[in-house]
Amino acid sequence: MSKPNALASQTSPHAGHRLSRRQFALAAGGAVLTVAIPLGAQTQPPAAAPGSAPVPPARPPVNRAPGSFIRIAADGVVTFLLPTCEMGQGIHTAQAMILAEELGADWKRVRTAMPEQVTPDYRLPMGQQRSVGSFGVRFWHDPLRRAAAQTRELLTLAAAERLSVPPASLAADEGYIVHAASGRRVPFGDLVQAASALPVPQNPVLRPAEQRKLTGKTMRRIDTPDKVTGRALYAVDMKAPGMLHGAVRLSPVFRAEVESMDPASVRGMPGVVAVVPVPGGAVVVAQNWWQAKQAADKLTIQFKATPNDRVGTPELDERMRAALDSGPLPPALQRGDVEAAFRAPHKLVEADYAVPLLAHACMEPINCMAQAGADRLDLWTGTQAQDILLRDCGAAGGYKPEQVYFHNAYLGGGFGRKTHAESAVQAMLASRAVGGRPVKVLWSRADDMQQGQYRQTMMCRMRAALDADGRIQGLRVRVAGPQMGRDNGIPLTNGVADGMSLTGIIDMQYQIPNMLVDHAVVPMPMALSPWRSIANSFTGFFVEAFVNECAAAAGKDPLEFRRQHLQGRPRMLAVLDSAAQSAGWGTAAPSGVARGLAVVESYGSPVAQVVEARLRDGHVKVEKVHVAIDCGRAINPGQVAAQMSGGVVDAMSVALRAKITIKDGRAEQSSFGDYQILRMGEEPQVITHIVEIGSPLGGVGEPCVPPLAPALAAAASTLSGRQVRRLPLADAGLA
Missing domain, CATH: 3.30.365.10 (Aldehyde oxidase/xanthine dehydrogenase, molybdopterin binding domain)
Known part of the structure; x- marks a missing residue:
């Protein structure tokens, strides 16, 4: 394997709140509760209600590890790794509320992130990690709550041993395990190492309704402060040292293939680095996007005739x-x-x-930044469908799923449009064409409106x-x-x-x-x-x-x-x-x-x-x-x-x-x-x-x-x- 991409830590989608796994461990002094012991069968999603989108066909139950969703550092900061993307629907706040309430975490010390790699823990029963179908709460509520309850019981067992008291005499509250009878409190962070050595409870007891402190109440969204202050990063904001920019030239007629193109027609234009063939057209790579776009518009390219050329x-x-x-x-x-x-x-x-x-008309145009190494692909994007990108980039570039790393940013709108992989494949192919330098491909509004889905x-x-x-x-x-x-x-x-x-x-x-x-x-x-x-x-x-x-x-x-x-x-x-x-x-x-x-x-x-x-x-x-x-x-x-x-x-x-x-x-x-x-x-x-x-x-x-x-x-x-x-x-x- 090639070395992990150093850019991952430089382009954090949630500035100040989102850390790579390595950074997280270092920031916590190396003590992080990441239990990875397989669990029992997950709670199955509800059957499709009449009038709803069909629930994907059930697959065998997935064993989900609580450490796939919850990371507790020695300083008491709790990071939740959330399986669905935040595209303005407030899902990260809702999922964090579910986890924090069941865990007993201090809401003020909660952070959120998304996993960098796809594993079965993050997949829906359809076999894909996707943010679709209003599944963010109605499917994930039970698995997230279970993971939090298991983690809470691990911390409770570790505290019981430290305090020499029965586990039943303890409660998790505001980031502490509390022994009410003596008034003693142990912060979560102090229990991480001991809890990590314990076996995962297979049948955790969920909190009763009367202990709910967060869910059911109107809470301010955790992403709002960064968005109103401009610290939040969307995929279109991503930057990296040595980054190049790509603009697309796609067939104006649906499903037309390229017949011929002449890269020399734009090779001398300012900033142009490469012209890269991609499915259905080309990506022009340049030092900045405007240079790439001007060249893409002037690229000599011919498309094959199709039966659709006169359709209206x-x-x-x-x-x-x-x-x-x-x-x-x-x-x-x-x-x-x-x-x-x-x-x-x-x-x-x-x-x-x-x-x-209808077009999806997302406020944020379609885009993706990729760095394609020989045996590692890093994607900085806002996607609703990680597994679709795995599949299509694997088919086009030969990458195995374990070689693909996601740095998922906020989505400036999704609505189903960002379940597709065109820009990821284009950015991957463009990066390969320029020796593995990072390339950010950005579609114009007209590209998406006229050549989209x-x-x-x-x-x-x-x-x-x-x-x-x-x-x-x-x-x-x-x-x-x-x-x-x-x-x-x-x-x-x-x-x-x-x-x-x-x-x-x-x-x-x-x-x-x-x-x-x-x-x-x-x-x-x-x-x-x-x-x-x-x-x-x-x-x-x-x-x-x-x-x-x-x-x-x-x-x-x-x-x-x-x-x-x-x-x-x-x-x-x-x-x-x-x-x-x-x-x-x-x-x-x-x-x-x-x-x-x-x-x-x-x-x-x-x-x-x-x-x-x-x-x-x-x-x-x-x-x-x-x-x-x-x-x-x-x-x-x-x-x-x-x-x-x-x-x-x-x-x-x-x-x-x-x-x-x-x-x-x-x-x-x-x-x-x-x-x-x-x-x-x-x-x-x-x-x-x-x-x-x-x-x-x-x-x-x-x-x-x-x-x-x-x-x-x-x-x-x-x-x-x-x-x-x-x-x-x-x-x-x-x-």
Whole structure:
């Protein structure tokens, strides 16, 4: 093996708080509790809740070592190694709260870091270390708590031996093991060496609810001080001695390969060091990024013709419309006797809906710095998917997993986009081409917007048979569009049902006795990637917009119509009632204001929203959004509310204006000027209610998105007198 990369300690993503393992041991005088004895079976994650992203297929239980998550130094500082990345969702604070509370650590002396290498301890049951699917708390809560309880018991046993008292007479509190009867206290740091020599308890006793001091309370995020003072480092901030910079030149047409390039065309330009072929294009390496970018733009490069060279949005839309009209397909879901339900309905309701391609539009552009040695690869990046980078860099560079080291920085937005490895592979290949010097590859905003990954465009046809009481007795759903699960290597149920394209429909909460769902697959030329809440981002719109139309056809209030179809679903009913009460549903709205309602369960958490909006100069202006969520027990309630606000902003952006359109095989939008996300002056007041009725832990970061669009569409339909069935609203002149 080559020598460990010295740059790791010079580019700490959490300045003042994040240390390499070697630095940590030295700073503590060499005494660190790092127990690595294998544990018993981990707590398995909860089964996928209806409407949630599917839980990955279970693998054999992983033996997780408490020392993989907790490091206690001789000076009493506790560092938590956290398995998921911090991309603004507050997950490091929540996970640290879980660990610190169970351990009995002093919150003021807690530090956080991320592991530099991937091991089974940090992987989800899908077999990957990833920060996706709102798993940060709902999966990791139990394994982290167990690791902290084991560590606490080790410290307690060590203290009992030192003090010559029974372990049961001791308690862990604020970084000490305390003997209440005598008033003696031993700091954690003094017990590290003795505790390290003890066997790990296999069945630790977890703290009872009455001993909780942190979780359930609003706590300030631990990353905020560094962010507001500018000390926090994002991947784009990374610097290293001798670092070079790379800019990409990628095919403007989706999936086009390089036919030829002439590195000599830019070799004489200022600062240019190398032109490196990479999949789908080239990286120009130079002394600074602007030099690299200027050269990349002038590089003589030709791309091969593809069948996509003349493809545009109108043609893709026509393909999906034709698929909606096509003949019978294998069912993704079939329940009851659908044919009988549609033979003589009291009322038939039909509607087609459509959503466009979306970009992830992270504030921090795509980037990665790599130093590629002969047998060691160091990556400084902000990634949601370490194992994807391991796989792709291994395939492109021949590195074994144990040879790859991550220095994961804060992410300036992720939303699913940063689960891919393009920039890591590009930086690795560029570093190799310049003799192993570190190279930071940075995409421009236009590169990411036009050559990136997209949330799929989809269409949906809904048909409902209502009985004389206004109940839905039969439902037929056809979805037309790409099959993201297949494109992303996710196994399909019965070879047909795709959770990444149909979740939210095939597992909807509404009690409908007769139901048929199928998927007319329409391949797309562009690369697809999960976008915040994945399929629920559009299936929530399809289902809830149609439920509002069915309520109108039945002559019923949208709230009561939903309640009628959700009997026996206490969580859905609880959030519906909470949001409705907050908005004063059933009372007259303020003059000129229309209300819209929707409720979606995804990622284990039902969320209801009531949107209050009015028309200004013919455009919809959202004034308030009332949100109710049941995520089980809220670990950090203030952060739950913050995520609800953030989700509303994301969802409003794409419901009002943002979309990607295709012309001549390439994306037309290039930046925030023509891909218009919500502006600060447009943000509504968001009023959040956390409903706690003893439910299992659910997600927070993703479930806040799906209900907004259908609730907004309902309000917009009332205001305009036109039924909104296509997003964004700007297509109808309403935004």
